[in-house]
Amino acid sequence: MDFALPMGELAALLAMLLAGGLVMGLLAGLLGIGGGGIMVPILYELFSAIGVDEAVLMHLCVGTSLAVIMPTSLRSFYSHRARGAVDMAVIRSMALPVVAGVAIGTLVARYSSTTILTAIWAGAATMMSLKMFFGRAHWKLGDQIPGNPGRAFYGLFIGALSTLMSIGGGAFVTMMMTLYGRPMHQAVGTSSGFGPMIAIPGTLGFVWAGWGVAGLPPGSLGYVSLLSVAIIVPVSVLAAPLGVRLAHGISRRRLELCFAAFLALVAARFFWTMV
Numbered sequence: 001m002d003f004a005l006p007m008g009e010l011a012a013l014l015a016m017l018l019a020g021g022l023v024m025g026l027l028a029g030l031l032g033i034g035g036g037g038i039m040v041p042i043l044y045e046l047f048s049a050i051g052v053d054e055a056v057l058m059h060l061c062v063g064t065s066l067a068v069i070m071p072t073s074l075r076s077f078y079s080h081r082a083r084g085a086v087d088m089a090v091i092r093s094m095a096l097p098v099v100a101g102v103a104i105g106t107l108v109a110r111y112s113s114t115t116i117l118t119a120i121w122a123g124a125a126t127m128m129s130l131k132m133f134f135g136r137a138h139w140k141l142g143d144q145i146p147g148n149p150g151r152a153f154y155g156l157f158i159g160a161l162s163t164l165m166s167i168g169g170g171a172f173v174t175m176m177m178t179l180y181g182r183p184m185h186q187a188v189g190t191s192s193g194f195g196p197m198i199a200i201p202g203t204l205g206f207v208w209a210g211w212g213v214a215g216l217p218p219g220s221l222g223y224v225s226l227l228s229v230a231i232i233v234p235v236s237v238l239a240a241p242l243g244v245r246l247a248h249g250i251s252r253r254r255l256e257l258c259f260a261a262f263l264a265l266v267a268a269r270f271f272w273t274m275v
Contacts, residue, residue: 021232025239039065053215062207063223073195079244086190094155095152101159106205122270132260168195
């Protein structure tokens with residue numbers, strides 16, 4: 001398989017990766033999400049353009065995106081914690097179930113085809129998009145976040161689905177906390193703490209799952225493209241604190257709607273590829 005590209009196309013692809021890293025870093029800080037909702041579609045187009053085998057295409061996108069969000073999610077978490085916006089008790093109470101969910105998600109990914117993995121991503125993205133479109137800040141289920149076993153099962157769900165989507169789990173944690181009366185800034189800050197505990201074991205899991213698999217581009221370690229990580233990470237890490245500052249100073253509704261529209265379009269595009 002030939003992965004060589006003309007210089008013009010290579011420059012365009014590099015620019016796409018840099019732009020994606022910038023947007024991902026901003027979203028990680030602003031919304032408390034890991035950024036996979038942005039990076040997976042970008043990487044999908046990139047890896048398709050250079051001829052990555054369809055059998056490993058989505059696996060490589062998800063694994064690489066998980067590796068990218070490791071430093072970004074850490075930077076976002078430390079920035080929110082410095083502002084006193086993180087509820088460490090919630091993080092500690094859900095840490096083990098979330099990591100267990102990551103292990104489940106990794107196993108599902110290893111034994112799933114690209115079509116199945118794409119369908120899972122597109123279906124979850126559609127649900128997230130609908131929630132962002134129609135969700136309302138005043139929706140509330142109660143005044144206290146439920147304890148175990150409900151919290152543990154929700155942690156398993158967050159870990160497994162976030163790994164398969166290559167997101168930091170922020171959307172699910174933010175939704176849970178706001179539905180139980182927590183302030184939005186605290187919900188976003190706390191959700192950022194789940195990014196590292198999903199991204200780090202998730203990345204290692206995708207390295208293991210893709211070890212020795214044929215059809216991967218040069219510079220890959222399992223289902224992780226180290227070249228893409230090296231290009232995207234510095235930009236996203238630098239952009240994350242800016243997103244945090246924006247999160248504490250502006251209304252988020254318009255951005256949520258734009259991101260919801262983006263997710264809906266990407267989900268439709270992925271569903272189209274499976275027809």
